[in-house]
Amino acid sequence: MSTTKLPSTSHTGQDFQSALAYEFVKNSFKVITTIFFREIRTSGVHQVPTDKPCIFIVAPHANQFVDPGMVMITSPVQFSPLMAASQFKRHIIGTAARLLNAIPVIRPQDLASAGAGSVRLSSDRLDILEGIDTKFKEQVHPRDLISINKTLKVQVEEVMSDSRARLATPVTEADASVLRKDEGVKYKVVPHVNQHDLFDKVHDSLGQSRSIVIFPEGGSHDRPELLPLKVGFALMALGAMAKYPDLDLKIVPVGLNYFHPHRFRSRAVVSYGAPISIDRKLVEDFKHGGDEKREATSKLLNLGREGLKSVTVNAPDYDALLVIQAARRLYRPANRKLRLEQVVELNRRFLIGWTQFKDDPRVIELARKIRAYNQTLKYFGLRDHQVEKTSTATLNAAKTLLIRIFELALLASIGLPATILNSPIILLAIYISQIKQKEALANSSVKIAARDVLATWKILVAIVFAPLLFLFYSVVLTYVVNIRYPNLNVGYLILITLAAWIIQPIVYFSILRLTENGIDIYKSLGPVFLAVSDPDAAKGLRIMREKLSEAITSFVDEAGPQALEDFDPTRFEREATNDDSSSTSSKSNSGFGLLSGANWLDDKWLFQAIGGDSDESD
Template sequence: MSGSQSALTYDTVLWFWRVVVNIFFREIRPRGAWNIPKDGPVIFVAAPHSNQFLDPVLVASEALRESKRRPAFLIAAKSEKRKVIGAFSRLMGSIPVARAADSAKTGSGRIALSPDDPCRVIGYGTKFKTELAPKKQIMLPKSLGSSVAEVVEVISDTEARIKKEFGGESGKTTNKFRERVQEMKNSEGKDGLEYRVLPFIDQGEMYGAVYKRLTEGGSIAIFPEGGSHDRTDLLPLKAGVAIMALGAMAVNPGLRVRIVPVGLSYFHADKFRSRAVVEFGSALDVPPELVDMFKTGGSNKREASGKLLDLIYDGLKTVTVRAPDYETLMVIQAGRRLYKPPGQHVTLGQVVELNKRFIEGYLHFQNEPRIQSLKADVLKYNRDLRDLGLKDHQVPRATRATWKTLGLLVYRLGLLLVWSTFALPGVVLGGPVFITAKLMSRKKQAEALAASDVKIAARDVVATWKVLISLGLAPVLYMFYAFLATVVAFKAGASTKWKILTPICTMIAIPIIAWSALKFGEAGMDVLKSLRPLVISLFPGQQVQLDKIRKERERLAKELSDVINEFGPKLYEDFEEWRILVPTSSAPPSSGQPGLWNRKSGTGSRGGVDGQGHLLTHPITWLDERIWGWTRSARRGTNVWAGPKSTEASRMHSPDASDEESEEETGDYDDVLGNIPGYVSPSNRLRSRSLANSYADLQQLKRSTEQRKHLHPEDHHLAPIKVPVDSSASVSPTSTTHPDGDGQPPSPSSPRRERRNSLEGNVHVGRLAVLDQEEPFKECTEDINRETQIRRRQTLPVNGQATSDTK
């Protein structure tokens, strides 16, 4: 197959899967895609591998969409043999990898260790002569961590030598092995433990395919943890990825392989309509000295592989959210929610970044008494929320006057009835698919958990099986409905024309009904989740509990802010410079004097209050905001009775971003109208797709240290646009490190592509915030560049001398 045909096949297959994942996930947001090299060999190293077969789809989809790279994935040979997965993987040029564990067989008899030599294996009823051989491996039971050791010599049917003791030179596994053998002998009277034999796998063909693709300037993608899992931290990385990079450069002198770490963050990965973030880290260069060490072989080869693996692990740490246990992760997520100031909106990418920073800070200062006290208070607050049946984001809005609460409850019940009515036909027609997918995925989850040594609850396989079962069952169900409709048409005596058109129309109509049910049902679920705090607040005596927990939340938020202000600068020297959220009791005042009928909007955010200012645009949303004042951005009580204040907090939302992730199960339907097919906010019609991706995140604007030295202290919050880079990099000598004015960096897909005019200097974030959304991109860019050039002449040195208007 030619290169163009292969690319077309790859793109077609990936387009199909992109449609599938965009149905399953409510939001997929890329970050840092400008870090992907535009050409040359690249290895995408992705982690954590927490969503089985959907992980590769997300990585490949975002890599192709953002950089036009088509990575070939390394897939387990066992998975490649599956009918559906194998067929699609071959069409995308995946490289199968045989794993010894997939071909493991239970050994005859039982084994123990010699009391004198931990590397001598003693067998009881074993057949080492026929079942073992040099380079094969012995695997211990799950109770001993499934430790393996390579066989170096088979002495007899009951005696063999291993290369090194189980579990390494620490001796911990060896001691546990002997203790377990003694326990088994005392309790059951049996000698030794059961074991499994792993065959030796020659990976020469696989490495050859990898080297060939890298030599041709292509890219591959690998999950170095091995199999998928649902743990909160990374599994130990396999050495294969390091051998691939070093081996390719050793075989082809002059080849420059770059490694791009990719972090995958999910919010309830196993749930339908959850959210995901795909973050691309800075590309890593393979140090030449490690390549030289690798070429010498032996212990130097292993040392070089280990050092490169450490570099890769450090790179993955910058793009992944890693917690040592589930409790820590819950505390971190609760703390991040408490830290968000009122009225400030955070993007999905910023949520992930805040989680990473909170975890790093907590792990560094976790033994501090103040941190321990705060952790205990946050855990108690979480338990109190669970007892009341509330989510954290519902607490500030759970206290209202009784008459207003009752009216709002009735209003939302009516709204829920409307959305449910619209969604009901699709729910009924698609019910068999939903129910079957849920039941079958649970069965597969139980099977995966039983067969795995590393999974906690095997949630990593649930989403994959939900998708696969739905893909297989939905077409069959739709054809059955078409058949029923045709039978009805024949029995009703329809004309020949309608007998022919009935199955066609049915096959077209049912997917449309299903998609409508998805959107209306999603909106209805948001409203349904918002009812609980309203019902709770109407119960006698509950208002006291709600007031108490609201005050506790305010106290915790203040304490957390004080802790961060105290310990943050100790961990990060540039803490204030790179701060994502600035804690404050109220959000910054909004500009302008918005009136009752027409508010000014700097963002035109879909579903935000500023985007609801026009009565004729969306009467339902206007009524909901002005009379009841219940949306997220109006929780301070702005409504038609009180009227706006000139000093009230700004209600502007960041464009096209999610304010609440799935874990919080937001109930207020800020985006309900935006979820309805065909609705487009007036201020959003002219926006480019790029604003929906990672380049819309202002926190990713990179600063140039050298340029900042020449700025006055009051200008240190400015964000330089261009920074010098190493001439050996795969980008131009002056590399744009963040988006152009429209949010899109130079596309690395083609060197012949004409670049759009971009911002050229230090741009104040406030200057970007007041831009008119309807003003053309070109004119905006030119105006800002002119302002920047004037300021630069006043502040930047020329030939060592500062310039000024008077000189």
């Protein structure tokens, strides 16, 4: 393989325009995420090299078009994302992609077309497809895929005639039963796409010290575990270093840890892992081709997978995830509330322990008790962090309950009218996102409920229709003013319309913060009501939690050193004493500009009684 010198990276006017466009999209997305997410924190950002090109491998891909933006607003370096070429046709997404200098990826599934006739498996061979009224010679080529359904796809090795094709590998007996129908089955032809042009663009971009972002799982999904990684990022990294021998390239794993990715006003942690350096021997093996190339690529792929495991939480299923999260909440690593990034880290470490000890009789028994505890919480309509708040004396609890009901009524009088006025956007966002959810689920073989598309479409609907709705209300207001004061000239009326249009989003965001507090107060009523209505049940629940917490803490402290070499039961206690909101390794959404800081909108001081009841660290 030939090698090339690193290209010149001199700055030009085009580079300046590109940087301005990138900052525009970045800051626009900061505003969007400030509204959609209640809090965003980061960890490990200080590890990202700012003087070297990087390939950011990001997982899990749990929030469709939101995910690249989450990396963009937290990464200290500018990058070009890899994006499906089909998305460039979308108005908003495509415009943003072009402003970010995104690199288009032609996906074979986007080029799929319905095949003529129907196909069936040969009666005597598992690697021969027979066609009924098909046009294989015209529609199918070697290396193309014949797609029967979401899970069954076969690759064509040779087109023998218009009605006969040989497959690259024989189908399994299970798949054969689907294809052995006398009348045949309908199919789609998924063409093979030569990605040489894509790899050349990526190599040259990296050679010019530009970073890229790639989601190695492929498409977005809503599974609790990482999907198998595709080999593309490893081929790109080794190919770029083979083409440019002086290139010092790093692979940076990025974990996107959403607490409720599809919910409005949820929380997220973006975790950056240690950069992965690429051994020059792997590059040399890659250049030799054949088995050596495959082995080098496989080694780098495994390094990337291990890097992503260090910054993500990967549960085998949702039941295990619920047990792990509950055990983490009940464990006592510190005498104060953990930061979001510490919660993510503790979840990850608990998962490692679960993987090693899940068959241990003690863990099986603890898991049974945790499930029973979760069911008890569900029965009482409480969350774990609310159990301790049921210890308030009955008289004091009754007083607190009355105060909170008054506060809730006060906030409802403000928030309810705003919610009604904005209900067209809310209802439309729910309606369209659910339609897109059904479409995504129908076209995917890996999604569970296709929740990964919900946040994206809620945001897109709001971006398009919120300004239109605000403009409508502004025109209505201007019309009313014109009726009341008919002598006002057109200039004043236009000014009133513009002013109302600009002010509405600010007022709405202010009311949103108040409404958010109202929701927190509403959630806090449960433990107070239980303390008033059934203090004996509240006491029993606290005792149940205390015993379970002691059992979990005792087991973790005993088994922890066997699961983790760096296990330290005082780790989070020591980190808590050094907690500093200005730390370079973590920052909240308040660091993202005027709107996101919004200390002038922080009305928690009005309602001190709710302190801490807004926990969503699950």
